[in-house]
Amino acid sequence: RPFAPLALLTLQDCAGVQSAFDPSGAEAERINALSWLLILSSVAVLVAVCLITAGALFGSERWRARISGERLVIGGGLVFPILVLSILLSYGFYLMGPGSPARRADGRLRVEVVGERWWWRVTYVDESGRRVESANEIRLPVGRPVGVELTSADVIHSFWVPRLAGKLDMIPGRTNSLTLQATKAGISRGQCAEYCGGAHAFMSFYVIAMPEDQFAAWLEQEAGDAQIPTGADETAGQTLFLSSGCVACHSVRGTEARGTIGPDLTHVGSRHSLAAATLENDVSAFARWIRDGEHVKPENLMPPYDIFTEAELAQLSSYLDQLR
């Protein structure tokens, strides 16, 4: 019982949506293999050193004579480390080179990701050059190597989805390329891995890997304009949205909302999370975010909107929720 928290720390963290030890991408599988090799060899070396030290302290005269002097210096100080480090280094090089799976994206789909304080601007560019803008979530077709181009609009961020690949910095004025290849369908979590200011810890996102046909259908849906509201609440919510300043920062394609400062909201209701993976996406989360954003995600750059009544908040939430 008293060790339960410890067990949680050591074991539970190795599985799950954000674990490098639970890979679901080609690159991450190699990183996982290399990590385990390094961990196990380090443990083996540590055990060997402990045994030799114990032998030196408590062993018989004969044993102590065997491991003393020049033998220890040459064997343990030169030959052994050169041998072990060379083997590990060669294996690392092999994994990065000939042992690596297809590293080049096939060019049929490109995803541009721009790090912003403190969210992710995501644009899909398909074969025909069509650009589909979204935010805070990346969807990928399983099995296909997809080129991801990373840059930043303000400060240095770092793009890291441990289950898919290693991390790569997002630097203003520069584009870094990464290839993501999901090996199975499912959800993975990514996190900004470079301190970038106040809400850095809340700058996360989900990557959803889907079978090819489902992905194609999803991209068609995502490329389309926003659904026109039908219900009374949703319609009232849209009117509020378009008249309350939201449009200065946010876009909803198919309406007059064409702001580009904040995340595109055209299909925000269909996303897995809100506020860059800070809140689970449901109707009440929209109201919470609009009214209480500074508590939910301290220092985020959306101004607090406490101008709405409860009824208005509910209408706005219904409108945003049905944007699927």
Ligand code: CUA
């Ligand atoms: Cu963006 Cu840390």
